[in-house]
Amino acid sequence: MIQTRQLAQQMRRDVQELVDMLLSTPNMEQRTVGIGRLDPEIARDFSNVGPMVRASGHARDTRADHPFVGYGSAADGSP
Incomplete structure (x- = not known):
């Protein structure tokens, strides 16, 4: 020990x-x-989604913008 x-x-x-x-x-x-940083314009131009687009300053969340039954109410944090 x-x-x-x-x-x-x-x-x-x-x-x-x-x-x-x-x-x-x-x-x-x-x-x-600055490594891994994605400029907001590039995120928009290349239609990034998920953490990359949110980290670049966009409030976009594909789960909320285009929901389907598999995600339930993911946008508001509920299961």
Whole structure:
């Protein structure tokens, strides 16, 4: 039991060290900020749906806009 606890503590320290190293890399922000972002115009032009279109700022939800029996009342959060 003691060895397991010591191993877990060491792993926690090692992981924290790796996270700190990664986050202190000068170009980390440059390589990650804005990645995966979809401009609202592109979302509209390509008729994206789901989380991508909502994350781009559109209030569009295909489940609510074009419902069918399989989704029930998904738009209002009920099952």
